[in-house]
Amino acid sequence: MSKITVSTLNKMKAENNKITALTAYDASFAKLFHDNGVEVILVGDSLGMVLQGGDDTLGVTNQDIAYHTRCVRGGSRELFVIADMSFMTYSNVSDTCKNAAELMRAGANMVKLEGGEWLHESIKSITQQGIPVCGHLGLTPQSVHVFGGFKIQGREEEKAQKMIEDAKSLEDAGAQLLVLECIPSALAKRITDAVNIPTIGIGAGNVTDGQILVMHDLVGISAGYIPKFSKNFLLETGNMPDAVKKYCTDVKSGAFPSAEHEFK
Numbered sequence: 296m297s298k299i300t301v302s303t304l305n306k307m308k309a310e311n312n313k314i315t316a317l318t319a320y321d322a323s324f325a326k327l328f329h330d331n332g333v334e335v336i337l338v339g340d341s342l343g344m345v346l347q348g349g350d351d352t353l354g355v356t357n358q359d360i361a362y363h364t365r366c367v368r369g370g371s372r373e374l375f376v377i378a379d380m381s382f383m384t385y386s387n388v389s390d391t392c393k394n395a396a397e398l399m400r401a402g403a404n405m406v407k408l409e410g411g412e413w414l415h416e417s418i419k420s421i422t423q424q425g426i427p428v429c430g431h432l433g434l435t436p437q438s439v440h441v442f443g444g445f446k447i448q449g450r451e452e453e454k455a456q457k458m459i460e461d462a463k464s465l466e467d468a469g470a471q472l473l474v475l476e477c478i479p480s481a482l483a484k485r486i487t488d489a490v491n492i493p494t495i496g497i498g499a500g501n502v503t504d505g506q507i508l509v510m511h512d513l514v515g516i517s518a519g520y521i522p523k524f525s526k527n528f529l530l531e532t533g534n535m536p537d538a539v540k541k542y543c544t545d546v547k548s549g550a551f552p553s554a555e556h557e558f559k
């Protein structure tokens with residue numbers, strides 16, 4: 296696979312060619328995913344749950360993400376790697392600059408921040424200084440204690456409209472990609488239509504420009520529960536490379552996620 300860049304991702308949105316993404320936390324899995332058709336690798340702070348065994352993602356540090364970003368980058372120079380900014384490491388512009396820079400030096404191609412309009416200044420500042428940004432709206436797990444659990448977001452029309460405004464604000468600030476997590480498919484469609492940047496969904500239906508899953512859910516070995524929107528692709532394929540290939544094929548064709556994996 297040739298090298299993926301933000302230009303490739305824009306082109307894919309324009310051509311209705313779905314973007315395939317998975318989380319990875321080390322070199323071997325990152326290379327396996329890349330070799331079998333995955334276009335974007337996320338070093339997610341989900342590692343606080345699936346690697347560290349925590350109940351949420353709040354215990355993850357910027358150093359943790361930097362470490363795993365180095366590991367993932369070790370899998371290939373060619374990977375398009377997004378690194379999550381962890382809980383409370385992007386509270387102000389200065390912290391955002393310092394911590395995002397550490398992730399870029401560790402080998403990331405882009406950093407991801409959870410939140411809407413309030414991130415405007417920080418996103419503007421780091422993109423101006425050369426750091427590409429991915430936004431993240433909907434069920435933003437760092438806010439699990441504000442939400443009162445890992446609950447689907449944006450069901451009320453007022454909240455839905457606010458999320459659309461947040462998406463536009465992120466794009467306006469300079470964000471070049473947007474993750475939408477656990478929202479009704481109809482809202483994911485409205486957001487995808489409202490912005491020019493590609494959207495990547497998880498629990499947001501097959502209407503987004505791409506899909507992402509936590510890698511442990513793809514093979515059914517997540518330590519906690521397995522979210523309803525995920526699917527075990529290892530069951531029907533029996534080996535890892537084919538499970539990854541099947542995931543990519545099904546994302547490309549729109550077969551995954553199907554109705555049973557979406558929220559109405």
Ligand SMILES: Nc1nc(=O)c2c([nH]1)NC[C@@H]1CN(c3ccc(C(=O)N[C@@H](CCC(=O)O)C(=O)O)cc3)CN21
Pocket residue numbers: 340341344345352434436445446447477509511512517518519520521522523524
């Ligand atoms: N293994 C794993 N997969 C993930 O997708 C994931 C993580 N871990 N850790 C970080 C966050 C947390 N995420 C979660 C966790 C739980 C639900 C969940 O239980 N959702 C309910 C729906 C709740 C509702 O209806 O409002 C479900 O049944 O799937 C969703 C996303 C997504 N991320």
Ligand SMILES: CC(C)C(=O)C(=O)O
Pocket residue numbers: 318337338339340341342379474476497507508509
């Ligand atoms: C679930 C994805 C989008 C994420 O942010 C993570 O893995 O941390």
Ligand SMILES: [Mg+2]
Pocket residue numbers: 339340341379436
């Ligand atoms: Mg995350």
